[in-house]
Amino acid sequence: MKIKNEMRLEIVSKSQNEAFARVVVAAFAAQLDPTLEEIADIKTAVSEAVTNAIIHAYDQSIGIVEIVGKLFDGGIIVEIMDRGKGIENIEEAMQPLYTSKPELERSGMGFTVMETFMDEVEVTSSLGKGTRVRMVKYIKHGNEMGKT
Numbered sequence: 001m002k003i004k005n006e007m008r009l010e011i012v013s014k015s016q017n018e019a020f021a022r023v024v025v026a027a028f029a030a031q032l033d034p035t036l037e038e039i040a041d042i043k044t045a046v047s048e049a050v051t052n053a054i055i056h057a058y059d060q061s062i063g064i065v066e067i068v069g070k071l072f073d074g075g076i077i078v079e080i081m082d083r084g085k086g087i088e089n090i091e092e093a094m095q096p097l098y099t100s101k102p103e104l105e106r107s108g109m110g111f112t113v114m115e116t117f118m119d120e121v122e123v124t125s126s127l128g129k130g131t132r133v134r135m136v137k138y139i140k141h142g143n144e145m146g147k148t
Contacts, residue, residue: 005031005071013054013063013082021067022046028069029076032139041117042076042137048110049080049133057084057131075119075138087125094123 007028011017022043029042046067053065063084070077087093094111114121120136 001072003070003072007069009067011050011065011067013058013065013084015051015054017065018047018050018054021050021065025067025069025078028071029137029139031071032074032076034139038137038139042078045114045117045121045135045137046078046080048113049078049135052110052133053080053082053084053131056087057082059085075136078118078135078137079132080135081130081132083130086127086129087123087131088127090123090125 005028007024009021009024011021025046026039026043029039034042050065050067057063057065063082066079066081068077068079068081070079094115111121111123114133114135117137118135119138120134122134123131124134125131
């Protein structure tokens with residue numbers, strides 16, 4: 001898979017920045033000529049991943065959330081990374097309705113939503129070092145990048 005274009009964005013872990021991150025990734029993905037549904041899927045998944053990092057990674061302190069987008073012929077890879085506390089049990093965290101913050105009335109559906117709207121979702125985490133969520137969306141009707 002040859003990367004055709006790449007973007008990087010760092011935001012502070014404040015909830016106000018989630019909407020900005022999703023719009024930036026959607027604008028970047030627009031180069032692939034996706035359908036409105038594909039853009040909505042990407043925005044929803046990015047929103048969930050960024051929100052997870054903001055709420056869970058830094059435990060009410062401020063940290064950095066890094067968003068990397070990579071375009072390839074036929075799709076986009078989006079990585080959301082934090083340098084927070086990490087996830088103790090990824091398999092458990094990815095179960096529908098699981099939440100480590102029930103007092104915040106979280107639904108525990110973040111990873112399930114990501115898996116529903118993206119074609120691939122991979123989560124890696126190291127305690128005390130952070131978490132990386134890597135998502136891939138294949139763009140079915142998009143153009144081939146680089147052609148005019």
